[in-house]
Amino acid sequence: MRLYRTLVAVALGAVMTVSGAIAETPKNTLVIADAIDDIITLDPAEVSEVGGVLASQQIYQPLVTFDPADPTNIIPVLAESWTVSEDGTTFTFKMNPAAKFASGNPVTAADAEYSIRRVILIDSRISFIFAQFGLTKDNVAEKVKALDTSTLQFEVDQKYAPSFVLYVLSSFTGGIVDSTIVKQHEGTLADGSNDYGNAWLKSENSAGSGPYVLTKWDPKVSILLSRNENYWGTAPGVDRLFLQHMPESATQRLALEKGDIDIANKLGPDDIGAISGNADIQILEGVSSTMYYFGLNVRNEALSNPKVVEAIKYGVDYQGIADTIGKGTIKVHQTMIPDGFLGGGIDYNPYSLDIEKAKALIAESGVATPIKLETVVWNVPPYPDYAQAVQATLSQIGVELDLQVVDGGPWLDRYRSHDLDIWFGLWGPDYPDPHSNAKAFGNHDPSDPDGTKGNLADRFGWNSGKVSDLVNQAVQEQDVDKRKALYDEAQRLHTDTSPFVFMFQDSRKVAMRNSVKGVVLGITFSDDRYGGVTKE
């Protein structure tokens, strides 16, 4: 019995004590509580939910990455170097000869070619991230190819800022899979086409080069990742990561204080406040690129008047909402690019609550009050709270919001069909480049006046004019500093003239036991890095 237990303990690597009284998590396991019931896949070519990204981020590595503390610093990962052609359309990556997969296979250009191609070839729901470079099923074989085992050529359809292309490739979509292994597990879809190993990689297997490998994903319950024994970088300080589904914030707090979990990823503002006095707990602060805003549909006659738009911007108590509702989980942020991103952090927040000024602007506009506006809000906290606070202050300047608090489905439907006056929502970039935001909020596409392809400026009926020129210039600018300057100018102009009222950016606060060291929080919603974690 004793021997059997020892064997089991060794096999699972679980350090077990003989008695039942255990107050701490196993020393060699990092236990992370999170809400993971949204995960539907772990295949890097299609993963995009918060929890799925978190897990696949530890398993797969991209060609390049960036330093979360300084995003202009692009760091080689699986590619050791790269060059860009004169015309800015051809990227050539030299693979790092030291890199190898968990299987022991070396990471070659053929793996990178296969991994990038399959995002397009499987019609992935996140294929739009690579498709914006003009990649299609028909041309991907010619645009993305391995010239030899160590050289990958990546062609884009026009000149782009190199940093833009590299940031996109650094996202979770750019995770490189072991093509030798995945090709052995390619399956066939119902229509007879190749699934490029999607079914195999989706939930039960992994084939990456990162610090951890997938041991078991028990959907909606837990994910167990174990140390990659063949990891080519510095071996992680713990043997496994255990992500436990624990949806309730108060429960996470109790389990963290008790020591049954090491990291609580989903604590609400109240629980963060309550836990901050505990000497055994540290709170790591980071940025999250998620932003809260409301959009004004300028198809509405009153809202088409810039004075009314400006008045509304002065009619919101930004700091008050951040303090009383956000309680430290959000900070006032009034520009379209989040802090932490290239071009972000310009600290341009010109608006604050000023009822007199707002009233004067309304009077100047000549629009008769009360101005009644149909406003659609998602029925999930914190949106209704934000919307009600905005409604209360706006009512003082003669703007009446008819709040319609609805389910997620109708909320998105109304947004897409733009048959409303005001829409409260959030925005999270799809990849860590400012263009993800700048294109959505600043680009004007005359061929798609209602923004059906995702241009929010057009969806809200706004011709962004000069802002559009600036953001399109920025995405092609070859020089990083000039690119940054262009975003600076575009953002100020956007904040001053657009019908978008940016209010807040999420400040992430992650509570963990003091024994945990070396967690690096990412800058998008869940690209935290656990490769360097140790437990004392």
Next chain:
Amino acid sequence: MTDNLPRPLRLLLGFASWLLTVAITLVGLASLTFFIGRVLPIDPVLAIVGEKALPEVYDRVYLELGLDKPIWQQFIEYLGKLLRGDFGISYSTNRPVFTDLLSFFPATLELATIGLVIGVALGVPMGVASAYWHEKWPDHLIRVIGLIGYSVPIFWLGLVGLFVFYYKLGWVSGPGQVDVFFTGIVPRITGFILVDAAIAGEWEVFWNAVSHMILPAVLIGYFSLAYISRMTRSVMLDQLSREYVLTARLKGASEFTVVVRHALGNAAIPLVTVIALSYGGLLEGSVLVETIFAWPGIGNYLYSSLFAADMNAVLGGTLLVGIVFVLLNMLSDVLYAALDPRSRSLANK
């Protein structure tokens, strides 16, 4: 008419008509859930691909889900698959829904069963005592206890319970089925963590699981106790006022015989229905309890599937709950026959 038929044939006919009722119930449930699912304002394609996906990706998934076919055809195809025992694939877990149900239902069943045992073991005696000391202090006390269980939100009780017994006193273990130390040690055979741990002879895992289960089980046990004790009380009050009770007392029977053997014996029949319904309610899985205790049960599964518009999972889970109710009804019919001398003699005729 059927009285003239030989007994085996009568039994067969009875069984056939029962089977028909069950079939109609389940088909009705399946169609109701199916059509409600189709008119819900959730787009299952969007739930899979997200709102930023390219149009061709949207179209591919739309076709894969078979949404291009007329709705009646989709329904017929779904029923056809059901008849072959195929509940379809859950897109959020990438597993057959049947596998999912086998994985999530035992956790709920185990918790509900223990909860019900607690509820019955305490609730019935409390109801009897309450009726016996009608309008005296034990009655008032028991009614207050019942009222609290009935009216205080269960998530609040759960959090307070965790705070006191897990965090402050450390008497029980916290959220989840077992500690991380013990996760994955016991091979999954029945899906019931206690049974599997016992089979494997892993008694540490067993006791750890017990300490995790106690609090949620007591909590839902208390919740069902509140209902069972109230119902027992009212049935017993009715029985205790009957003339046979007076007769028994006049004949000199002991109070115990009068109350427990005679009155409770007669009250047992309606109580069986009450208990079966409580059990059914617990087996649907309590979303709130499962959320607070991070319990991987059917309630959480259905809830998150519904929010993800994972219709195969929702349909499968709803049908399972329907089947549970049908089986419980059948069980209480059988118990009726066993408890009620009249129906017993009818069956033996």
